[in-house]
Amino acid sequence: MDFFRLLSRGTKLDNSEAFAKNDKVVEDEDKITRSLDFFHTHSLPDPDVCEKKQKKKSEPESHEPVIPYRKSKITGPDVPHPITTFQDLANRFQVSESLISRIKFPAPTQIQSEAIPGFLHDRDILASAPTGSGKTLAYVLPIAHILQTQKQNTTNGIKALILVPTKELAVQVLEAFTILTRGSTTFKAKVLTKSLLARLTSETGAKAGDVLIATPLRLVRALAVLDFDSLRHLVLDEADKLFDHAFAPQTDDILAHLRGRTLQKTFLSATLPSSIETLALNLMTAPLRILISPGQAAATVTQKLTYAGSEAGKLLAIRQMLKTGELTPPVLIFVQSVERANALFHELVYDGVNVDVIHGERTETQRRAVVQRFKKAEVWVLICTDVLARGIDVHGVNLVINYDVPQSAQAYIHRIGRTGRAGKQGKAVTFFTKDDVENVKIVINVMKESGCVVEEWMMRLGKVDKKTKKQLKRKPVERDNISTQPRKRTRKNHSKEKTNGTELSAKEE
Numbered sequence: 054m055d056f057f058r059l060l061s062r063g064t065k066l067d068n069s070e071a072f073a074k075n076d077k078v079v080e081d082e083d084k085i086t087r088s089l090d091f092f093h094t095h096s097l098p099d100p101d102v103c104e105k106k107q108k109k110k111s112e113p114e115s116h117e118p119v120i121p122y123r124k125s126k127i128t129g130p131d132v133p134h135p136i137t138t139f140q141d142l143a144n145r146f147q148v149s150e151s152l153i154s155r156i157k158f159p160a161p162t163q164i165q166s167e168a169i170p171g172f173l174h175d176r177d178i179l180a181s182a183p184t185g186s187g188k189t190l191a192y193v194l195p196i197a198h199i200l201q202t203q204k205q206n207t208t209n210g211i212k213a214l215i216l217v218p219t220k221e222l223a224v225q226v227l228e229a230f231t232i233l234t235r236g237s238t239t240f241k242a243k244v245l246t247k248s249l250l251a252r253l254t255s256e257t258g259a260k261a262g263d264v265l266i267a268t269p270l271r272l273v274r275a276l277a278v279l280d281f282d283s284l285r286h287l288v289l290d291e292a293d294k295l296f297d298h299a300f301a302p303q304t305d306d307i308l309a310h311l312r313g314r315t316l317q318k319t320f321l322s323a324t325l326p327s328s329i330e331t332l333a334l335n336l337m338t339a340p341l342r343i344l345i346s347p348g349q350a351a352a353t354v355t356q357k358l359t360y361a362g363s364e365a366g367k368l369l370a371i372r373q374m375l376k377t378g379e380l381t382p383p384v385l386i387f388v389q390s391v392e393r394a395n396a397l398f399h400e401l402v403y404d405g406v407n408v409d410v411i412h413g414e415r416t417e418t419q420r421r422a423v424v425q426r427f428k429k430a431e432v433w434v435l436i437c438t439d440v441l442a443r444g445i446d447v448h449g450v451n452l453v454i455n456y457d458v459p460q461s462a463q464a465y466i467h468r469i470g471r472t473g474r475a476g477k478q479g480k481a482v483t484f485f486t487k488d489d490v491e492n493v494k495i496v497i498n499v500m501k502e503s504g505c506v507v508e509e510w511m512m513r514l515g516k517v518d519k520k521t522k523k524q525l526k527r528k529p530v531e532r533d534n535i536s537t538q539p540r541k542r543t544r545k546n547h548s549k550e551k552t553n554g555t556e557l558s559a560k561e562e
C-alpha cells in the first residue's frame with residue numbers, strides 16, 4: 054500500500070483518543086493491577102471484589118477495546134518475598150531507621166519491592182522495568198545499607214562498581230547516593246570524572262571511592278590503576294546499551310578484567326532484547342529474573358505520530374506548535390546527529406526560543422551546565438542526540454519530540470521515557486517523512502504493543518525483519534539539511550552525518 058502518498062495529502066496520525074481510554078483505565082481504581090500501579094497511588098482492591106466488579110461491568114461494555122494490563126514475571130530459584138513498605142526493610146533486613154527516613158516516597162515501586170530483597174539476599178538480578186519506574190533506588194538503597202553496616206570499610210578498594218552509558222547518568226546516580234547518605238561518613242561514592250581519572254593515574258594513593266560510578270570508555274582507561282580486591286557488587290544500569298555494538302568492546306574488556314571474582318551482579322534496563330538477556334544470564338549465577346512490562350513504553354506517555362512530509366515540513370510543524378502553544382516547556386527534541394542538533398538549534402534560537410543543545414561533541418562542563426539549566430527550567434527547549442535518551446530524570450518534562458525517527462525500538466522507548474516519569478503523565482510526538490518507510494514501522498509496533506489504538510493503515514503494516522532492523526540501527530536515514538531553505542544533500546554533508554549519526558556510542562558517552 055502506498056501509505057506515504059495517502060499521508061502526503063496531510064493526514065495526521067494521533068493516538069490521543071486511544072490514550073484517553075488508557076488514562077481512563079488508570080483512573081478506574083478497580084481495574085488497576087498491582088503491576089500497573091508502579092507508584093501505588095491507588096489502594097489495591099480486594100481481588101475477589103475486583104473480579105466480581107469487573108465481570109458485572111464488562112457485560113454492557115464488552116464492545117470497548119480491551120487495553121492489556123501490564124504483566125510482570127518474577128522467576129528464578131527461591132524468589133524472595135517482595136517488600137510492601139520501606140519499613141519492611143527495617144524488620145526483615147535490619148536497615149537502619151535513619152536510612153529509611155531519607156526515602157521520601159510513600160511506598161516502593163514494583164521493581165523496588167522485588168529487587169531490593171533480592172539484592173539484600175545477595176542474589177544476581179536481571180531486571181526489566183519501564184522507564185521512570187524507580188530502578189535507580191532499587192540498587193542504590195541496598196548498596197547504601199550494605200556499605201553502611203559493613204564492619205570494616207577501611208580498605209581503599211572499590212566495593213561497588215556501577216557502569217552506566219553516559220556521564221549525565223553517572224552524575225544522577227551519584228545524586229541518588231547523596232540524597233540517601235548525606236552526612237554519613239561510612240562510605241564514599243564517586244563518579245569517575247576526567248579529573249579523578251587524572252589523579253588516579255598520576256598520584257600515588259588517590260582513592261576511587263567505595264562506590265565508583267563510571268562510563269565504559271573512561272573506566273577502561275582506569276582499569277590498570279584501580280583496586281578491585283574488595284569489589285563485591287557490579288551494577289550495569291541500561292545494561293542492553295552497555296552490551297550493544299557501540300559499547301560492547303569496552304564492556305567486554307571490563308568484564309574480562311573482573312573475571313574470576315565472586316560478585317553479586319545486577320543488570321537493569323527498560324528494554325532487554327532476548328539476545329542481550331541470554332548474554333546477561335550467562336554471566337550470572339542462579340539469577341532472579343524480574344520482568345515488569347518488558348520492552349514496553351511507559352503507560353503514562355501519550356504517543357503521537359505526525360506526518361511532516363519533508364524536512365522543511367518538520368521545521369514548519371515545530372513553528373506551528375510554538376504558535377499554538379502546543380510546545381509547553383520543558384520540552385526535549387531528539388535528532389539523529391550532532392550536525393542536525395546544531396542546525397536545529399540555530400533555527401530555533403533565531404526564532405527567539407529559549408533553547409539549548411546537548412550532544413557528545415560539547416565538553417563535559419558544557420554538558421553538565423546545560424543539564425543543570427534545563428533541570429532548573431532556565432532552558433525550556435533542549436535539543437539533543439541519543440546521549441540524553443538513557444536514564445536522564447528531569448522532573449516534569451511535558452513533551453518529547455522525535456524530530457527524527459529513532460533508529461530502534463529501544464531508542465524510541467528510552468527517548469519517550471524522558472517524560473511520563475514517576476507516575477506523571479507525558480506526551481511524545483514523532484515526526485516522519487517519506488524517508489522513514491522502514492523505521493516508522495518500528496515505532497508503530499511499539500505503539501501497538503503499548504496498547505495504543507492504531508489507525509487502519511498502521512495495522513496493515515508488517516513488521517521490520519531482523520536484517521533491516523540491524524541496518525537501521527547502524528546506519529541512520531539520509532536526510533536533507535535542517536533549514537526552511539530546501540537544500541540538497543551533498544556528498545560532504547552525508548559523509549559527515551555518517552560518522553556522527555549512529556545511536557549513542559562509546560565515543561559520545
Ligand code: ADP
Pocket residue numbers: 092158159160161162165182183184185186187188189190444445446474475
Ligand atoms: P528508572 O531508572 O526506572 O527510569 P528512576 O530511578 O530514574 O527511574 O526514577 C524515576 C523517578 O521516580 C525519579 O524522579 C525518582 O526520584 C522517582 N521515584 C523513585 N522511587 C520512587 C517511589 N518509590 N515512589 C515515587 N517516586 C519514586
Ligand code: MG
Pocket residue numbers: 188189290444
Ligand atoms: Mg534508570
